[in-house]
Amino acid sequence: MADNRSIPKLYDPVAVxxxxxxxxxxxxxxxAEIDASKPYYSIxxxxxxxxxxxxxxxxxxxxxxxxxxxxxxxxxxxxxxLPGTDHAGIATQNVVERxxxxxxxxxxxxxxxxxxxxxWDWKDKAEEDxxxxxxxxxxxxxxxxxxxxxxxxxxxxxxxxxxxxxxxGLIYRxxxxxxxxxxxxxxxSDLEVEYKPVPxxxxxxxxxxxxxGDVLVVATTxxxxxxxxxxxxVHPHDERYKRLVGSTVVLPLVDRKIPVIADDFVDQExxxxxxxxxxxxxxxxxxxGRRHQLPIVKVIGEDGCMTQEAGVYAGMDRYEARDKIxxxxxxxxxxxxxxxxxxxxxxxxxxETVVEPLVSxxxxxxxxxxxxxxxxxxxxxxxxxxxxxYERIYFEWMNNIHDWCISRQLWWGHRIPAWxxxxxxxxxxxREVPSNCxxxxxxxxxxxxDVLDTWFSSALWPFSTMGWPDQTTDLERYYPTxxxxxxxxxxxxxxxxxxxxxxxxxxxxxxxxxxxxGLVRDEKGKKMSKSxxxxxxxxxxxxxxxxxxxxxxxxxxxxxxxxxxxxxxxxAGYRAFCNKIWNAGRFLLLNLESQxxxxxxxxxxxxxxxxxxxxxxxxxxxxxxVISDTNDNLEKxxxxxxxxxxxxxxxxxxxDWFVEYAKLNMTSVDLEKKNRxxxxxxxxxxxxxxxxxxxxxFITEELWHALPHSGDSLMQTRYPVACSxxxxxxxxxxxxxxxxxxxxxxxxxxxxxxxxxxxxxxELACQQESKSFLEWQIDPIKSLAHLDQVELVSHLTIQxxxxxxxxxxxxxxxxxGDIIDVKSERHRLTQQISRNEDNVQRLQKQLQNSEFVNKAxxxxxxxxxxxxxxxxxxxxxxxxKLDELPQx
RNA sequence: GGGCGGUUAGCUCAGCUGGAAGAGCGCCUCCCUUACAAGGAGGAAGUCACAGGUUCAAGUCCUGUACCGCCCACCA
Numbered sequence: 001m002a003d004n005r006s007i008p009k010l011y012d013p014v015a016v017x018x019x020x021x022x023x024x025x026x027x028x029x030x031x032a033e034i035d036a037s038k039p040y041y042s043i044x045x046x047x048x049x050x051x052x053x054x055x056x057x058x059x060x061x062x063x064x065x066x067x068x069x070x071x072x073x074x075x076x077x078x079x080x081x082l083p084g085t086d087h088a089g090i091a092t093q094n095v096v097e098r099x100x101x102x103x104x105x106x107x108x109x110x111x112x113x114x115x116x117x118x119x120w121d122w123k124d125k126a127e128e129d130x131x132x133x134x135x136x137x138x139x140x141x142x143x144x145x146x147x148x149x150x151x152x153x154x155x156x157x158x159x160x161x162x163x164x165x166x167x168x169g170l171i172y173r174x175x176x177x178x179x180x181x182x183x184x185x186x187x188x189s190d191l192e193v194e195y196k197p198v199p200x201x202x203x204x205x206x207x208x209x210x211x212x213g214d215v216l217v218v219a220t221t222x223x224x225x226x227x228x229x230x231x232x233x234v235h236p237h238d239e240r241y242k243r244l245v246g247s248t249v250v251l252p253l254v255d256r257k258i259p260v261i262a263d264d265f266v267d268q269e270x271x272x273x274x275x276x277x278x279x280x281x282x283x284x285x286x287x288x289g290r291r292h293q294l295p296i297v298k299v300i301g302e303d304g305c306m307t308q309e310a311g312v313y314a315g316m317d318r319y320e321a322r323d324k325i326x327x328x329x330x331x332x333x334x335x336x337x338x339x340x341x342x343x344x345x346x347x348x349x350x351x352e353t354v355v356e357p358l359v360s361x362x363x364x365x366x367x368x369x370x371x372x373x374x375x376x377x378x379x380x381x382x383x384x385x386x387x388x389x390y391e392r393i394y395f396e397w398m399n400n401i402h403d404w405c406i407s408r409q410l411w412w413g414h415r416i417p418a419w420x421x422x423x424x425x426x427x428x429x430x431r432e433v434p435s436n437c438x439x440x441x442x443x444x445x446x447x448x449x450d451v452l453d454t455w456f457s458s459a460l461w462p463f464s465t466m467g468w469p470d471q472t473t474d475l476e477r478y479y480p481t482x483x484x485x486x487x488x489x490x491x492x493x494x495x496x497x498x499x500x501x502x503x504x505x506x507x508x509x510x511x512x513x514x515x516x517x518g519l520v521r522d523e524k525g526k527k528m529s530k531s532x533x534x535x536x537x538x539x540x541x542x543x544x545x546x547x548x549x550x551x552x553x554x555x556x557x558x559x560x561x562x563x564x565x566x567x568x569x570x571x572a573g574y575r576a577f578c579n580k581i582w583n584a585g586r587f588l589l590l591n592l593e594s595q596x597x598x599x600x601x602x603x604x605x606x607x608x609x610x611x612x613x614x615x616x617x618x619x620x621x622x623x624x625x626v627i628s629d630t631n632d633n634l635e636k637x638x639x640x641x642x643x644x645x646x647x648x649x650x651x652x653x654x655x656d657w658f659v660e661y662a663k664l665n666m667t668s669v670d671l672e673k674k675n676r677x678x679x680x681x682x683x684x685x686x687x688x689x690x691x692x693x694x695x696x697x698f699i700t701e702e703l704w705h706a707l708p709h710s711g712d713s714l715m716q717t718r719y720p721v722a723c724s725x726x727x728x729x730x731x732x733x734x735x736x737x738x739x740x741x742x743x744x745x746x747x748x749x750x751x752x753x754x755x756x757x758x759x760x761x762x763e764l765a766c767q768q769e770s771k772s773f774l775e776w777q778i779d780p781i782k783s784l785a786h787l788d789q790v791e792l793v794s795h796l797t798i799q800x801x802x803x804x805x806x807x808x809x810x811x812x813x814x815x816x817g818d819i820i821d822v823k824s825e826r827h828r829l830t831q832q833i834s835r836n837e838d839n840v841q842r843l844q845k846q847l848q849n850s851e852f853v854n855k856a857x858x859x860x861x862x863x864x865x866x867x868x869x870x871x872x873x874x875x876x877x878x879x880x881k882l883d884e885l886p887q888x
Numbered sequence: 889g890g891g892c893g894g895u896u897a898g899c900u901c902a903g904c905u906g907g908a909a910g911a912g913c914g915c916c917u918c919c920c921u922u923a924c925a926a927g928g929a930g931g932a933a934g935u936c937a938c939a940g941g942u943u944c945a946a947g948u949c950c951u952g953u954a955c956c957g958c959c960c961a962c963c964a
Contacts (some may be wrong), residue, residue: 208933269963298921343963467939488959519958525901553912556912557900561892561893562894563958567899567900567901569912570912570913573913576912583923591923641903659923660928694900743929749918750918751917751930751931753918756921757931785959786921817891846944852944855945857907864908865906
């Protein structure tokens with residue numbers, strides 16, 4: 001046990017945090033040991049990318065998981081929290097490429113092997129960094145089970161899944177229109193495209209009809225794609241163009257003859273009601289092209305430049321070509337008009353380059369059959385979303401799902417396990433490197449150079465990390481995981497795909513509950529971004545305010561379903577709370593007599609002996625309520641409610657009232673009393689530390705070790721369980737009256753500018769039934785209201801120089817030697833009277849309403865009656881006091 | 889175009905199943921009272937966006953409107 005006197009007034013987080021972080025890890029308190037005698041609780045950490053460092057979103061996400069994990073562990077569950085990192089294919093490759101570019105190098109100069117080696121080096125460093133940052137958060141995960149998506153084990157799972165999906169006909173390869181990022185030079189999935197409104201132009205271009213001198217005017221925002229037009233479409237019912245269907249127009253600049261077709265996807269209202277069809281570069285046109293068997297002309301290449309098909313424009317950058325085409329068309333007077341037109345432009349999620357839709361040979365996952373199963377599972381509540389409304393969003397997406405383009409033309413990732421035969425050209429898909437072509441036995445095989453979308457391996461995370469495809473004990477024990485905590489921004493990217501893969505390969509959902517946490521925003525509710533300059537760095541915050549304060553702030557602000565406007569000033573308030581806990585612990589340590597740990601039994605004995613005083617009975621009762629609320633609300637992921645309630649309980653109930661009340665006994669010469677109060681105080685402190693530990697792990701652990709305990713970690717103790725027999729309604733009611741009286745006296749003092757240090761005499765007048773209570777509580781009242789003499793009387797004497805007050809329990813008169821400020825006293829009373837008058841009126845009206853009296857539940861009516869009577873009584877007394885005031 | 893969320897104290901937000909409006913910060917007054925000035929005591933401050941409705945009773949449930957934010961779709 002530490003030397004009590006040496007505990008500093010101010011809590012110093014940094015040193016303390018470091019100490020416990022390594023201590024926890026060294027002792028393996030967070031290591032999962034399969035124990036079938038306990039229920040299990042498992043979470044897989046959403047693996048951070050090995051691209052950067054911890055941000056506030058991680059801090060929130062990890063805090064919430066750690067709260068759940070510590071809570072469940074303390075509840076005696078067999079707990080697994082499995083950590084790891086994600087290789088984050090395109091993101092990491094981009095980061096490394098950018099660094100190479102700073103040195104004037106390119107990945108193509110290095111070659112694939114060399115480049116991959118550099119990325120692995122980067123990964124080692126980045127992984128270490130970010131996991132150390134995760135540790136700093138106090139994250140109690142099982143580091144012995146740490147995984148990385150490119151580990152051999154996980155890669156094996158990836159290959160297994162790929163092969164099985166391929167064998168089941170759920171993976172196919174083909175030429176389709178995909179989103180292509182010309183900067184990353186890879187295909188990306190629909191989800192990786194972000195649409196942003198961009199001011200642009202709508203050009204109306206004249207397409208001459210072959211047979212007549214007429215023209216068809218088409219409108220487009222991307223004139224450069226016209227070189228790839230293979231038709232012009234009109235709506236079949238459009239009277240203006242009906243007769244032209246089947247005729248031919250001559251595509252300007254390239255002089256290609258293309259048909260006019262009818263298709264009802266055309267919106268007659270938009271532009272001129274005619275659409276140029278470019279199957280090679282537009283998703284709708286691609287579909288239309290398939291419906292009408294139109295040829296595909298690819299005029300923009302993978303590098304973002306015009307292809308040979310673009311004739312004289314070949315080799316030009318797509319935007320350069322656009323300008324040139326406009327100029328050329330204008331030269332031929334083929335531009336009818338130009339409109340300013342804002343439209344959404346798709347950008348690459350990773351590099352913000354404008355995405356080019358183009359036709360390319362890629363690998364796809366047939367998503368529909370996989371998605372349907374997951375929808376059924378969620379409908380059947382095998383997985384539930386918290387908050388529930390995310391279910392709808394999930395269904396919406398799953399029901400409209402498109403095939404998933406999984407191949408990427410990158411170097412960093414899982415290489416697709418498919419081999420092309422140099423002889424028969426056929427494809428061999430295999431789990432391990434095949435020696436021969438499975439069709440012609442040729443050994444001239446070359447592996448597919450594409451890698452998989454990074455989310456392909458993430459989708460397997462809940463089971464690949466536990467050793468699948470082997471049937472491991474971990475899988476048997478911890479799958480399905482109990483809870484997934486993640487952000488809504490990756491519901492489709494990740495949650496949806498884990499559902500698909502989990503149900504497909506494990507025949508069960510990957511998690512029972514998905515808790516969706518909000519986005520951490522800045523104080524004003526704006527998204528944090530480098531360009532706005534409003535990014536709050538959690539590492540810096542932890543340095544300055546302590547991890548506990550940051551965690552608590554995040555938890556208290558984590559209202560389900562809403563974003564979190566992270567506020568430094570608010571965190572300063574919660575840092576003060578941390579310090580409060582610190583000092584409460586310090587105070588009790590200074591007063592501690594016995595070195596024995598407390599126990600529930602000890603308290604039970606004390607309670608049964610009927611020796612506990614009001615404060616002690618009250619705080620034990622309040623403790624039961626907060627324990628029960630805490631457990632209930634954690635079960636419902638209501639972190640903000642829990643942390644708020646604990647805050648209030650600890651600071652206001654325990655410190656402000658109980659400890660202040662207890663000081664009387666703690667300084668008493670009656671050693672028995674003193675010891676008893678200390679025991680209760682210590683017990684409540686210990687229970688509070690346990691309750692707070694999931695949120696505030698460091699300070700609580702530090703204090704725990706300063707208190708009389710063995711060397712165990714607080715995280716190994718049992719989380720408090722409410723004991724309903726300890727709820728003491730009588731004590732709670734009495735305490736309410738006690739607090740009201742004390743507060744009223746304090747208010748009267750304060751409003752009359754009486755020095756808080758000055759002890760003054762008081763007269764208390766009360767009804768017969770409260771008399772014994774007041775007699776019993778005379779010392780605490782004296783102590784908490786800073787009085788010297790207390791005189792209990794049946795009626796207050798009327799004297800000059802008195803301040804009068806009224807409470808439920810008793811009326812009082814503070815006698816002052818000096819002159820009191822009659823004017824302000826009159827003002828104060830008048831205000832109180834008017835407030836009470838309003839209340840009486842309102843309550844009266846309610847009671848006169850027979851509907852209310854007849855229909856409202858009895859207890860509600862009774863409460864109103866009671867309140868009414870009390871208010872009337874107070875009102876009378878206040879009027880009396882006002883009358884008794886000397887005339888000024 | 890479809891969907892979701894928000895609108896409560898000067899600021900940022902709680903308020904779950906409808907029964908006398910809360911927190912943090914800020915503000916005002918007094919106090920360094922031997923745990924804590926990152927503290928203590930007290931105080932001022934809200935027609936809960938608007939309009940209807942259900943109910944004995946609505947910040948809370950229903951309908952509509954306005955404004956703000958987000959997600960999905962992507963009419964060229």
